[in-house]
Amino acid sequence: DGGITQSPKYLFRKEGQNVTLSCEQNLNHDAMYWYRQDPGQGLRLIYYSQIVNDFQKGDIAEGYSVSREKKESFPLTVTSAQKNPTAFYLCASSINFPGELFFGEGSRLTVL
Amino acid sequence: KNQVEQSPQSLIILEGKNCTLQCNYTVSPFSNLRWYKQDTGRGPVSLTIMTFSENTKSNGRYTATLDADTKQSSLHITASQLSDSASYICVVRAEGAGSYQLTFGKGTKLSVIP
Numbered sequence: 696d697g698g699i700t701q702s703p704k705y706l707f708r709k710e711g712q713n714v715t716l717s718c719e720q721n722l723n724h725d726a727m728y729w730y731r732q733d734p735g736q737g738l739r740l741i742y743y744s745q746i747v748n749d750f751q752k753g754d755i756a757e758g759y760s761v762s763r764e765k766k767e768s769f770p771l772t773v774t775s776a777q778k779n780p781t782a783f784y785l786c787a788s789s790i791n792f793p794g795e796l797f798f799g800e801g802s803r804l805t806v807l
Numbered sequence: 808k809n810q811v812e813q814s815p816q817s818l819i820i821l822e823g824k825n826c827t828l829q830c831n832y833t834v835s836p837f838s839n840l841r842w843y844k845q846d847t848g849r850g851p852v853s854l855t856i857m858t859f860s861e862n863t864k865s866n867g868r869y870t871a872t873l874d875a876d877t878k879q880s881s882l883h884i885t886a887s888q889l890s891d892s893a894s895y896i897c898v899v900r901a902e903g904a905g906s907y908q909l910t911f912g913k914g915t916k917l918s919v920i921p
Contacts, residue, residue: 701850735913737911785850795841795853796853798851801848801849
């Protein structure tokens with residue numbers, strides 16, 4: 696079935712460590728996005744990519760990095776520079792940019 | 808500043824009852840408005856999308872309305888089921904060539920009890 700796969704579902708990290716969240720889509724969508732969701736807040740955009748080999752910062756890019764080497768993949772690295780990384784991370788894609796978003800199931804990162 | 812306000816913050820209803828969720832926005836210029844359903848610990852799923860010219864749109868037991876003049880939208884759920892328990896998120900897109908302007912509401916958490 697076509698869709699967006701995020702992994703891992705749950706991840707624990709010690710302070711000072713980098714961690715990479717995976718996002719893969721087989722929908723043949725051009726655009727991909729990373730959002731952060733915190734309790735009681737709306738989704739906030741971290742990074743987005745309109746097309747392969749291109750990406751732009753969103754509203755809260757500090758402490759995060761991404762790559763878009765393949766159309767299907769848009770991994771997010773949460774670096775040690777991110778001061779409050781514990782959150783629920785959602786990856787999304789759209790057939791073109793901008794377009795209707797299709798979300799993955801999310802990855803919950805907890806920093807110990 | 809573009810804003811999306813949803814009310815109520817949370818709601819508890821009995822199975823079989825109807826309910827209405829509200830979304831007020833100040834996004835300008837307006838492009839479209841979407842309602843998403845998000846089950847706990849899962850990704851949001853689109854329920855409906857409404858453009859400026861649309862007043863009402865239904866998706867099964869879900870009916871969304873849009874009043875672009877007052878910048879208000881509502882999501883009406885008919886004959887609620889236990890599986891309707893979720894957060895409902897209103898998202899408004901601003902118009903703008905080459906831009907990416909989505910403003911998310913904080914959501915309404917709906918609990919349907921037997």
